Amino acid sequence: MSAPLLSLRGVSAYYGSVAALRGVDLDVNAGEIVTLIGANGAGKSTLMMTVFGAPRARSGTISFAGEDITGLPTHAIARLGLAQSPEGRRVFPRMSVLENLQMGAALHGGRYFAQDLDKVCTLFPRLKERLSQRAGTMSGGEQQMLAIGRALMSRPRLLMLDEPSLGLAPLVVKQIFGAISALNREEGMTIFLVEQNAYHALKLAHRGSVLVNGRITLSGPARALLDDPSIKAAYLEGG
Numbered sequence: 001m002s003a004p005l006l007s008l009r010g011v012s013a014y015y016g017s018v019a020a021l022r023g024v025d026l027d028v029n030a031g032e033i034v035t036l037i038g039a040n041g042a043g044k045s046t047l048m049m050t051v052f053g054a055p056r057a058r059s060g061t062i063s064f065a066g067e068d069i070t071g072l073p074t075h076a077i078a079r080l081g082l083a084q085s086p087e088g089r090r091v092f093p094r095m096s097v098l099e100n101l102q103m104g105a106a107l108h109g110g111r112y113f114a115q116d117l118d119k120v121c122t123l124f125p126r127l128k129e130r131l132s133q134r135a136g137t138m139s140g141g142e143q144q145m146l147a148i149g150r151a152l153m154s155r156p157r158l159l160m161l162d163e164p165s166l167g168l169a170p171l172v173v174k175q176i177f178g179a180i181s182a183l184n185r186e187e188g189m190t191i192f193l194v195e196q197n198a199y200h201a202l203k204l205a206h207r208g209s210v211l212v213n214g215r216i217t218l219s220g221p222a223r224a225l226l227d228d229p230s231i232k233a234a235y236l237e238g239g
């Protein structure tokens with residue numbers, strides 16, 4: 001098997017003197033969806049942000065496509081082909097939908113803009129209807145679609161999504177997860193998905209890991225995790 005696209009080994013990160021990640025090992029192989037589940041405050045967002053260089057890993061190594069990216073500045077990491085849709089969506093609220101997508105395409109100087117816009121609009125037809133609308137006036141679900149669309153406009157090799165289902169109605173969650181699944185299935189997009197919604201995330205992922213208090217406590221095929229009694233009790237109750 002070829003080397004993982006993203007690999008973390010013994011990664012620790014701190015906020016001041018407080019450890020948020022403690023010796024994390026994690027691999028994402030090309031073509032798979034890997035999900036990281038965990039409770040509030042487990043360190044899921046920190047893990048994603050540490051891959052992007054802020055906060056910096058205090059120990060351990062992070063490699064992407066065979067290159068050691070530990071300690072690289074965020075813009076250099078993005079240029080290598082990592083894109084994220086951060087928690088809370090963070091679209092540019094005063095810009096239109098189209099302008100937000102143009103920002104995502106800036107990495108390539110807009111060279112593939114028309115072609116990629118077409119793809120994003122096929123994936124999220126709702127965005128196509130609203131290209132001139134101010135992003136800040138869109139619903140939560142639409143903003144989530146835009147945040148993912150904007151990340152896709154940079155043509156990433158790895159798409160990292162932080163809690164895309166957060167605060168959304170069940171039907172919208174279904175649409176978003178359906179799009180994530182289609183991206184992987186139809187385009188082979190490699191996706192790292194951070195989620196509190198363990199049931200949905202494990203349903204669409206190939207593999208998963210559980211983060212508890214900054215440590216990975218369990219990793220395996222997503223199906224096995226769905227059936228694991230300890231996961232069921234802790235994360236899937238009522239799911």
Ligand code: ATP
Pocket residue numbers: 015020038039040041042043044045046047087196
């Ligand atoms: P949630 O699902 O609630 O977003 P999470 O699993 O993503 O949680 P993180 O946001 O990574 O968790 O937080 C991990 C720990 O680090 C928490 O104890 C949090 O309070 C702390 N933390 C996060 N950001 C900072 C910060 N900027 N400064 C200090 N502590 C922080």
